[in-house]
Amino acid sequence: xxxxxxxxxxxxxxxxxxxxxxxxxxxxxxxxxxxxxxxxxxxxxxxxxxxxxxxxxxxxxxxxxxxxxxxxx
Amino acid sequence: xxxxxxxxxxxxxxxxxxxxxxxxxxxxxxxxxxxxxxxxxxxxxxxxxxxxxxxxxxxxxxxxxxxxxxxxxxxxxxxxxxxxxxxxxxxxxxxxxxxxxxxxxxxxxxxxxxxxxxxxxxxxxxxxxxxxxxxxxxxxxxxxxxxxxxxxxxxxxxxxxxxxxxxxxxxxxxxxxxxxxxxxxxxxxxxxxxxxxxxxxxxxxxxxxxxxxxxxxxxxxxxxxxxxxxxxxxxxxxxxxxxxxxxxxxxxxxxxxxxxxxxxxxxxxxxxxxxxxxxxxxxxxxxxxxxxxxxxxxxxxxxxxxxxxxxxxxxxxxxxxxxxxxxxxxxxxxxxxxxxxxxxxxxxxxxxxxxxxxxxxxxxxxxxxxxxxxxxxxxxxxxxxxxxxxxxxxxxxxxxxxxxxxxxxxxxxxxxxxxxxxxxxxxxxxxxxxxxxxxxxxxxxxxxxxxxxxxxxxxxxxxxxxxxxxxxxxxxxxxxxxxxxxxxxxxxxxxxxxxxxxxxxxxxx
Numbered sequence: 001x002x003x004x005x006x007x008x009x010x011x012x013x014x015x016x017x018x019x020x021x022x023x024x025x026x027x028x029x030x031x032x033x034x035x036x037x038x039x040x041x042x043x044x045x046x047x048x049x050x051x052x053x054x055x056x057x058x059x060x061x062x063x064x065x066x067x068x069x070x071x072x073x
Numbered sequence: 074x075x076x077x078x079x080x081x082x083x084x085x086x087x088x089x090x091x092x093x094x095x096x097x098x099x100x101x102x103x104x105x106x107x108x109x110x111x112x113x114x115x116x117x118x119x120x121x122x123x124x125x126x127x128x129x130x131x132x133x134x135x136x137x138x139x140x141x142x143x144x145x146x147x148x149x150x151x152x153x154x155x156x157x158x159x160x161x162x163x164x165x166x167x168x169x170x171x172x173x174x175x176x177x178x179x180x181x182x183x184x185x186x187x188x189x190x191x192x193x194x195x196x197x198x199x200x201x202x203x204x205x206x207x208x209x210x211x212x213x214x215x216x217x218x219x220x221x222x223x224x225x226x227x228x229x230x231x232x233x234x235x236x237x238x239x240x241x242x243x244x245x246x247x248x249x250x251x252x253x254x255x256x257x258x259x260x261x262x263x264x265x266x267x268x269x270x271x272x273x274x275x276x277x278x279x280x281x282x283x284x285x286x287x288x289x290x291x292x293x294x295x296x297x298x299x300x301x302x303x304x305x306x307x308x309x310x311x312x313x314x315x316x317x318x319x320x321x322x323x324x325x326x327x328x329x330x331x332x333x334x335x336x337x338x339x340x341x342x343x344x345x346x347x348x349x350x351x352x353x354x355x356x357x358x359x360x361x362x363x364x365x366x367x368x369x370x371x372x373x374x375x376x377x378x379x380x381x382x383x384x385x386x387x388x389x390x391x392x393x394x395x396x397x398x399x400x401x402x403x404x405x406x407x408x409x410x411x412x413x414x415x416x417x418x419x420x421x422x423x424x425x426x427x428x429x430x431x432x433x434x435x436x437x438x439x440x441x442x443x444x445x446x447x448x449x450x451x452x453x454x455x456x457x458x459x460x461x462x463x464x465x466x467x468x469x470x471x472x473x474x475x476x477x478x479x480x481x482x483x484x485x486x487x488x489x490x491x492x493x494x495x496x497x498x499x500x501x502x503x504x505x506x507x508x509x510x511x512x513x514x515x516x517x518x519x520x521x522x523x524x525x526x527x528x529x530x531x532x533x534x535x536x537x538x539x540x541x542x543x544x545x546x547x548x549x550x551x552x553x554x555x556x557x558x559x560x561x562x563x564x565x566x567x568x569x570x571x572x573x574x575x576x577x578x579x580x581x582x
Contacts, residue, residue, distance in 0.1 A: 009376070009377075009399060009400055010400045010401070010436075028353070028398075036401065037400075037401045037403065037433060038348070038349055038500065038502065039348075039349050039350070039351055039397070039401045039433075040349055040350055040351060041351055041398075041399075041400065041401050042351065042398060044398070046290075046373075064440070
């Protein structure tokens with residue numbers, strides 16, 4: 001098992017948190033949904049695994065490449 | 074029997090060369106579930122089709138001859154699905170398959186044979202780097218550098234599977250291949266962590282330097298990563314199935330799997346009506362192409378753009394699609410590089426291109442400018458304008474600005490817009506802000522008026538009315554439209570063989 005970081009590819013604002021710590025996710029499942037460029041843009045799990053930590057809260061601004069969650073793979 | 078001594082000696086030498094390197098290393102690999110060079114070839118090619126070239130080659134240093142069966146390179150001719158291929162497998166159990174004079178000569182011979190005969194070239198990389206002492210000193214260096222060894226043009230497809238640690242030669246071949254699959258756990262880098270540490274005193278984690286995540290997500294050099302050697306061999310076979318054996322042929326045509334296209338109606342469920350919602354375009358592509366023919370390249374890199382080989386009606390097609398699920402589908406530096414690389418591949422091997430367009434524009438800003446985004450956008454554009462394969466384009470939803478042109482607008486052999494399409498220079502709200510200077514909160518009435526003004530005449534019928542698109546279609550008709558226009562733009566006059574202006578373009582963008 002390794003812990004990897006989930007990064008936002010784009011700047012925006014947290015609109016929804018879709019997965020909580022402890023949730024099992026598959027590759028490409030949305031973890032957080034950002035509001036950016038007038039669209040709802042998901043930040044997805046890069047691999048299958050388990051979310052260990054969510055590092056942002058609703059309405060938080062998020063920068064490009066910011067780590068928004070961590071997961072075990 | 075006559076000649077018994079010679080027969081025995083021949084058999085002995087043959088068996089020794091076929092046994093490869095140290096038995097201990099061979100056993101360790103087997104215990105770890107990692108195939109050796111000969112097992113990899115068996116897994117890759119049609120049973121019994123491998124014909125070896127260079128079985129009796131050894132190191133050029135006489136005192137190393139006994140320790141260097143095949144000089145660490147199992148090379149030869151074989152068939153994959155009945156088609157002739159050249160295959161070169163590095164044998165890591167023999168001196169780490171380190172690069173030396175004779176195995177270098179073998180690779181050059183095989184690559185030339187592939188090119189002369191119009192045969193795909195498959196290389197299985199696992200290489201500890203250059204061999205010391207063979208290439209030390211002026212004569213050693215001079216000899217390994219003597220002659221053209223990297224003058225690759227895209228005449229025949231090159232596919233590389235990188236299956237263990239790979240430095241120097243194994244990485245150079247992987248870097249000039251058209252397709253690269255890595256086994257997870259393999260490392261691709263210029264030189265080993267040990268050499269790095271000695272040369273520049275930098276402590277290096279091999280995975281961080283050149284592991285599969287680095288090569289599929291950061292550099293985009295690897296097209297995919299898989300868990301096992303067997304899956305890597307399957308990926309190579311599959312890649313080659315979409316390509317012709319050389320640039321002088323059309324790609325092979327396969328049978329159309331049953332039930333292809335039967336779920337086309339589901340496209341309407343996948344694509345949201347609200348502009349602010351996103352969707353995963355990969356699901357849409359799978360509904361349009363032949364069943365199970367979707368084969369993405371660089372799926373983990375530049376993710377706002379999908380590049381995938383597929384078949385429609387049995388014929389190979391290269392698909393370039395914006396993916397709104399990532400960055401809203403906006404094109405950035407990496408996705409531009411990915412597009413350029415994919416157009417180069419398709420055009421070099423006579424594979425028609427289909428653009429599927431839902432693009433809000435280019436993702437720019439300071440970072441993009443610092444990373445040379447204007448040059449990247451124009452590389453992509455120039456590749457498309459030099460391409461001579463048939464190009465098709467379907468505008469699904471948004472298509473704005475220069476990105477409209479990059480995604481085939483105005484330069485496709487046939488272009489259709491879905492009835493959901495929206496074509497303009499920028500998003501109407503952006504235009505309203507720029508022109509009126511109004512902020513929606515300060516002056517909502519003026520802002521809304523401007524938005525309405527700039528939302529006019531953006532429809533697919535406006536585009537098709539001036540014959541700037543050739544058709545407006547129901548999304549559910551996309552597969553049938555594509556089948557028909559591919560037949561119409563058949564290029565039979567040149568037997569489907571393009572002019573290949575991109576065949577010497579770089580292998581890394």
